[in-house]
Amino acid sequence: MNCLTTVPGLAEVTPERLAALVSGAAAVTATADLSELLTATAEIARESTGAKYAALGVLGEHGTLIEFVHVGIARELAEAIGPLPTGRGVLGTLIHEAKTIRLDRLQDHPDSTGFPPHHPPMSTFLGVPVRSGDALFGNLYLTEKEGGFTQDDEHLVEALAAIAGSAVSNLRLQQKLRRLAVVEDRERIARDLHDAIIQDIFSVGLVLQGLASRMDNERDRHDIEEAVTRLDSAISELRRFIFDLKPPVWHDRDLGTEITRLTQQLAEPYGVRAVFDISTDLGQIPSDVIDVASQIVREATSNALRHSGSPTVEIGAESRAGFLILTIADRGRGFDPAAVKTGLGLSSLRSRAEKAGGDTTVQSRPGRGTTVRVLLPV
Ligand SMILES: Nc1ncnc2c1ncn2[C@@H]1O[C@H](COP(=O)(O)OP(=O)(O)OP(=O)(O)O)[C@@H](O)[C@H]1O
Ligand SMILES: [Mg+2]
Numbered sequence: 001m002n003c004l005t006t007v008p009g010l011a012e013v014t015p016e017r018l019a020a021l022v023s024g025a026a027a028v029t030a031t032a033d034l035s036e037l038l039t040a041t042a043e044i045a046r047e048s049t050g051a052k053y054a055a056l057g058v059l060g061e062h063g064t065l066i067e068f069v070h071v072g073i074a075r076e077l078a079e080a081i082g083p084l085p086t087g088r089g090v091l092g093t094l095i096h097e098a099k100t101i102r103l104d105r106l107q108d109h110p111d112s113t114g115f116p117p118h119h120p121p122m123s124t125f126l127g128v129p130v131r132s133g134d135a136l137f138g139n140l141y142l143t144e145k146e147g148g149f150t151q152d153d154e155h156l157v158e159a160l161a162a163i164a165g166s167a168v169s170n171l172r173l174q175q176k177l178r179r180l181a182v183v184e185d186r187e188r189i190a191r192d193l194h195d196a197i198i199q200d201i202f203s204v205g206l207v208l209q210g211l212a213s214r215m216d217n218e219r220d221r222h223d224i225e226e227a228v229t230r231l232d233s234a235i236s237e238l239r240r241f242i243f244d245l246k247p248p249v250w251h252d253r254d255l256g257t258e259i260t261r262l263t264q265q266l267a268e269p270y271g272v273r274a275v276f277d278i279s280t281d282l283g284q285i286p287s288d289v290i291d292v293a294s295q296i297v298r299e300a301t302s303n304a305l306r307h308s309g310s311p312t313v314e315i316g317a318e319s320r321a322g323f324l325i326l327t328i329a330d331r332g333r334g335f336d337p338a339a340v341k342t343g344l345g346l347s348s349l350r351s352r353a354e355k356a357g358g359d360t361t362v363q364s365r366p367g368r369g370t371t372v373r374v375l376l377p378v
Contacts, residue, residue, distance in 0.1 A: 014152075021048050021156060025163040034171055038069045041130075041164040045140055046071055048160070049153045052144035053122065056130070056164075057087060059138045063095060067138075073120065080118040089113035094127040094139050100158060101127045104148045124148045130161045132168040140164070190242050198235055198242075199262070202295070205231040206302060209344045228344065239291065255282055255290050255317060255324075259297045263315050266298065270305045277316040285324060289378055292356045293317075293326055299349045300328035300372040308332025308370060323358075324378050329371040334364045349374075 024044035031037040038056045046054035053072035060066035068084040087095050093111045094101050103109055103125040115122070122143040130137045140161050142149065208228050215221040256278040267274040285293075297315060304313045310332030318325050346362065349372070353360045357377045364370035 017048060017152070017156060021160060024048065025160060028164055029167045029170070031167070032171070032174075034168070035067070035069060037164070037167055037171060038067070039071065041140065041160065041167075042069055042071045045142055045157050045160055048156055049126070049142055049149065050145050051124075051126070051142040051149070053120075053142070055141045057085065057091065057138045057141065059087075059095060059136055063087070065091070065095075065138070077118065077120070081116055082118075090125065090127070091139070091141070094129065094141075095136075098129045098136050100129070100154055101125065102149050102154055106143070120144075126153060126157060128154070128157045128161045130168070131165045132172070137165055137168055193238060193242050198238055201231055201235055201238075202298065205235075206298075206345075210306070212344070225344065253285075253287055253290055255285050255293060256280070258290060258294050259315060259317065262294055262298060263301050263313070266301050267305060267313060272305055272310070273312045274301075275312050275314045277314065277318075279318040282317060282319045282324070283378070285319075285378055289324060289356065289376055292352055292358075293324060293374075293376060295352055296349055296372075296374050296376075297326060297328060299345050300374075303345055303372075304328060304330035304332065304370065307335070310369060319378070322378055324376045326374045326376070327371060329369065331369040334366045334368045334370050336366060337362050337364055 021044065024040075024047070028037055028040050028044065031040055038058070042054040042056045045051070051072075053070065055068060055070035057065040058067035065085060065087040070078070070084075073081075085091055090101065090103075090106060090109050090111050090113075093109070101109075105123050106112055106125040107114075107123065124143060124145050126142040126145075126149040128140045130140055140157060142153075142157065145153070205228050208224050208231070212221045212224040212228070215224065260274075260276055260278065263274045263276075301313055301315065304310060308330040310330035312331060314327070314329045316325075316327040316329075350360045353374050353376065359375045361373045362370065363373070
């Protein structure tokens with residue numbers, strides 16, 4: 001392992017001690033939980049040196065210890081001692097100098113501040129910095145080895161600290177990657193819900209609307225229209241749910257892509273050619289405007305496909321003066337907007353645009369084709 005070779009003088013350590021260290025270190029690197037990793041490191045350091053106590057302090061932003069895991073002191077005693085060390089005295093010196101400190105009598109060190117009541121006596125001391133990447137992560141402390149800590153102990157613990165430091169870096173990287181995976185997962189679910197499920201419900205609604213308009217029985221027509229209303233509210237609910245689910249990184253929806261895909265799908269079964277004139281610089285269009293725009297394009301396109309008999313349908317989108325301008329035009333039979341009994345389609349298209357603060361015009365003359373034009377404020 002790379003980090004072992006960077007510790008000078010490790011060769012003096014006996015093979016047995018090295019073997020114990022390596023197998024312990026393997027356990028450390030396999031740990032998926034930071035505080036478990038810290039405790040395991042302290043435990044291995046204690047076992048491989050024969051110290052009575054071991055601890056690992058984690059450094060916060062302001063140069064004090066924000067976490068302190070220890071082994072060798074029973075919980076009741078630790079509770080009696082009170083607050084955990086924050087990094088004063090010799091621990092503070094170790095933090096500032098970031099160099100190994102080995103002492104036979106802790107009390108003799110000029111920075112020594114003594115212990116709180118109930119604290120067991122600690123005299124021999126070995127403190128080693130733990131680095132994660134370039135930064136000082138914390139320190140590994142050992143105390144109370146009979147006869148004092150040796151040069152070998154120092155090398156051994158430095159090696160362990162190097163392994164623990166790289167295990168911490170690795171763990172932090174893994175946690176970052178996991179968080180990223182969760183965000184991507186949410187994004188994917190939101191997209192699936194939006195693209196597949198909402199569009200499906202929407203098409204069912206369209207079919208039902210068509211059915212209702214062909215119904216002679218007023219009552220049946222009314223029932224079906226009510227079902228359509230229920231589907232609409234289901235869509236709104238889903239949309240709200242998706243909005244909650246949607247991570248803030250969902251910036252990359254693209255109106256052009258969405259309406260192209262949508263209208264191509266619609267036109268295909270009719271054998272009608274969809275022609276696009278979609279500006280490439282539509283700019284960043286808010287997600288809710290994209291939703292309204294695709295519903296409008298969907299309805300107007302499906303009208304052209306079902307009613308006009310035109311071999312083509314032209315779909316345009318451009319951005320001008322804070323407005324998104326959508327046009328859906330066919331060259332089919334046309335109709336008289338004033339005379340025709342409008343179904344749910346055109347009226348819901350108008351009311352959707354209106355709700356979004358927009359405006360709709362339908363230009364059509366019998367025999368001359370139809371152009372639906374909608375302005376939506378962005
Ligand atoms: N592009 C078009 N070409 C020719 N006629 C059209 C066109 N768009 C609409 N119409 C006429 O206007 C009528 C009303 O359209 P509207 O979308 O409101 O209802 P619908 O399409 O008949 O039913 P629904 O949309 O509720 O399924 C249509 O029935 C059709 O006669
Ligand atoms: Mg319609």
